[in-house]
Amino acid sequence: MPTLKHLNALDYIVIVVFLLMVAGVGVFVARYNKHTSDYFKAGGQLPWLISGLSLFVSGFSAFMFVSASGFTYKNGVAGVYMFTSAFGAYWLGYFWYGKLWRRARISSPMELLTRRYSQSTTYFYSIIAVIPNILLMGTLIYTLCIFISSALGFGSKTFDLGILTVSGFEITLIGIGIVLLVYTVLGGLWAVAVTDTLQFIIIFLMTLVVFPLSFIYLGDGSFLTGFDRMVAEAPAGYLDFSLGQISFLYVTTFWIMNCFGYNVNWHIGQRYYSIADERDTKKMAAFCAIVSLFAPILWILPVMVSRVLFPDIGLLWPELTAPHEASFVSLCLFILPNGFLGVVVSAILAASMSSADSTFNWLAAVVTKDVYVPVAKRLKHGDEPSDRNQLIVGKLTVLTIGVFAIAISLLFQKIGSSFDIYMNIYSMTTPAMFMPVLIGLVYRKTPWWSGMAAAGAGIAATFVMNIVAVAAAGLPLDSLGDVFREVSFSFLGMPFGKFEMNVWVGIAVSGGVFFLSARWPNKNPQDVERLAALDQDLRTPAYGxxxxxxxxxxxxxxxxxxxxxxxxxxxxxxxxxxxxxxxxxxxxxxxxxxxxxxxxxxxxxxxxxxx
The missing domain is CATH 1.10.287 (Helix Hairpins)
Structure with missing residues (x-):
């Protein structure tokens, strides 16, 4: 088995300098945050190129280099079908959703729900969105730490701190979590977007190095010879243009999920409505679509080289529950020089921090603008809290959610593959929650309560089906955790797992309830007037x-x-x-x-x- 490098002094210098640069951006750009609209929306003045680069980078973080690379290591060409799926999703943003988000003329993502449905709907979504997103942030931090602790070379070491013993992985996780919290509280959307742009540049440069160098190394100095060797030595069926062990239903479901995620996910909408001119949303979406087609291929192919170089990767990483998820970092540690390794680690670290910052930022915007402000106005008989108080609430929200996310991420190392964790958490609630957003933007004939009814019914049905699936498989249901066990079954001749079941049940039930609710249109004059105002805005171009x-x-x-x-x-x-x-x-x-x-x-x- 090949010997891997570990980071040396050159790499540590790069990492420290890079983190200081990123933190410095947060401190410097903090001067822009005079008002909550600056902190949560960049004052509606984000340049389209920076917003587009931020949109792209915030969509993958370390997931692409850990979870997605692990999937590709196991399944080969099927990874191309999976991880280029954002290409089609962004074109929906190009033609429809980008301009609709901008035309909504909002200052927080879930304000759209208040305008389309009701304030009650926003409260409802705020409650059901927080827990899944804390879990997803925990997954992101956990995934990132697989990469970082592997690169630092002390993931398997233990340290006796007197009152307790912790692993190197846990120290990495807690340390990164603390840095992440400090940065996110200082940040704001300006800082997120600027640092995301820098991450794109670094990751792009890394790609231009890793892609050719991996094949050149495999071919002993020749790119084409390396490619031929990969084709010759890859496992049987690994490079077939088929789905291999992955079902067509699984891939289709993944594509459908990305149509939701890359059009109505809250941080996506935030990028679209934070620019001055709706015409720039087309530039953003087209740019992201093109990059989302080619960049993943350039990341996936080196992982296939890794499969040839490290056929028994578990021997390299015996301490990892899912060692195949270290396939990309193993390749980097094998072929890249010290110094540049520090840049790779720093870039993926900072990109993931920015991805988390995006989620924390929109969650803080929702809690502040859509929950705290309306409640405070009622308690103060119509007086709105000052901008200063709103900023304090937003930053405290980031801090609280971040602490919970770090705690959750500590549990994930005992569960298994971060890819499976991510897919199961994401699929439990997302389809049901996003159906009323995806459809509600274009079909505006349902009543004020339809969003809550559709999302609630979809989530409830998904939860019930998880119980039924586990019970039908003959597995015990002794605790809440047992509900989330992975099971597989066949339905209408197609293989289903929890991921496919969750997505299609959520879509079918949520969509069905949503369209059925149109039989009871709004009758309250205030609801009719509010929806008419939104309808007029969505038909009116928002030019800068x-x-x-x-x-x-x-x-x-x-x-x-x-x-x-x-x-x-x-x-x-x-x-x-x-x-x-x-x-x-x-x-x-x-x-x-x-x-x-x-x-x-x-x-x-x-x-x-x-x-």
């Missing part, structure tokens, strides 16, 4: 003012330019300490690439300054 570009937008381009240039200079400097000639070249060329990105964004800032 034809005037000078907002100074904050220009400044955001400059920040990205300076950070990219700094990363480039750091990599070029590290190349002098990289040792072997090939390592020097990789670090130096990647540094030059980062510098070119910095030059591009600087020129872009100057262009908009001159307009």
């Amino acid at each position: 003012n034809e005037g000078p570009v907002d100074p904050k937008s220009i400044q955001s381009y400059k920040i990205v330019a300076l950070l990219s240039g700094f990363v480039g200079a750091l990599l070029i400097l590290l190349s002098f300490f990289s040792g072997a000639g090939r390592d020097v070249m990789i670090n130096a060329l990647t540094g030059i690439g980062a510098g070119l990105f910095g030059l591009f964004f600087w020129r872009l800032a100057k262009y908009y300054e001159s307009k």
Whole structure:
């Protein structure tokens, strides 16, 4: 079995510097957050390119390099069908949902529910959204720590702290969680978007290195020879253009879920409504669609190389419950030079932090704008809380949810594959919750209570079917945790697992109740008037003012330019300490690439300054 590198002093320098840069962005951009609209919406002035890059990066985080790579390691070409599914989903945003989110003219994601249905619907969704999203954030932190602890090389070590003994993995998890909390409380949407843009640049540069280098290494210096070797030595059926062990129903269900996730997920809507002009939503969606088709392929193919290089990867990572999920990090540790390894780890770390920040930010917006403000106004007889109080509530919400997410993530290491955890949590509630949003934006003839009824019925039906499926399999139901056991069965000749069952039951029941509710239209004049106002807004284009570009937008381009240039200079400097000639070249060329990105964004800032 090949010997893997571990991070050395060069990599630790890069990681520390990178985290300081990211935290520095949060501190610097905090000056923009004069009002809650700045903190939660970037004042509606996010540049489309930065918003689009943030939209793309916040959609995958470390999941793509851990859970998705583990799936590809096991299933081969089927991973291409799975992880390019965002391509089709973004085109729905291009033609419909991007402009509808912008036309809704809202300041928090769930304000859409208040306008489309009722304030009660927003309260209902707020309650049922918090717990699943805390679980998902716990999954994200857990997934990220698989990558980080593996790269740092002390995931299997234990440390005696006197009153308790903890593993290196647990220390990594808690440490990253604390850094994440500090950053998210300082942040705001401006900080999220700017750092996301930097993460895209770094991950793009990493991709340009890992993809060709993996095949060149496999081919002993020849890319084509490496490709031929992968084809020859891959397991039987691994490279067939078929689904292999994955059912057509599973892949179809995954695509359907992405149609929800990449169009009506709350952080997606936040990116669309936070730009000035609805025409820019088309640019964002088209850009994300194209990148979502090609980038995953460039990440998936190196994992297939990893399958050939490490056929028994469990021997490398005996301490991991799902060692195949370390396939991408194993490849990086094997072929990349020290120094650049620090950049890879930092980029995926920061991208995941930004992804979590996105979720924390919209959750804080919902709790603040859609729960705290209406309740406080009722208690104060119509007086709205000050912006300062709203910001405090938002930051305390981030802190509280973050602490719970860290606690939950500590439990996941005892459960198993993060991919399975993610899919099961996501599928339990998401289809039922998002059906009234996905359909309700385009079909506006249902009454004020239809969103709650549809989502509630869908979630209840999904939960009941989980109980029925476990009982039918002859498994015990002694506790709530037993309800979430993975089972499989056949229905109408098709193989079902919990994931497929949850999604289709949620869609069928939620959608059925939603359309059935149209038989009882709104009769209350206030409900009729509110829905008519939304209908008028959704039919009216939301164009930005034809005037000078907002100074904050220009400044955001400059920040990205300076950070990219700094990363480039750091990599070029590290190349002098990289040792072997090939390592020097990789670090130096990647540094030059980062510098070119910095030059591009600087020129872009100057262009908009001159307009």
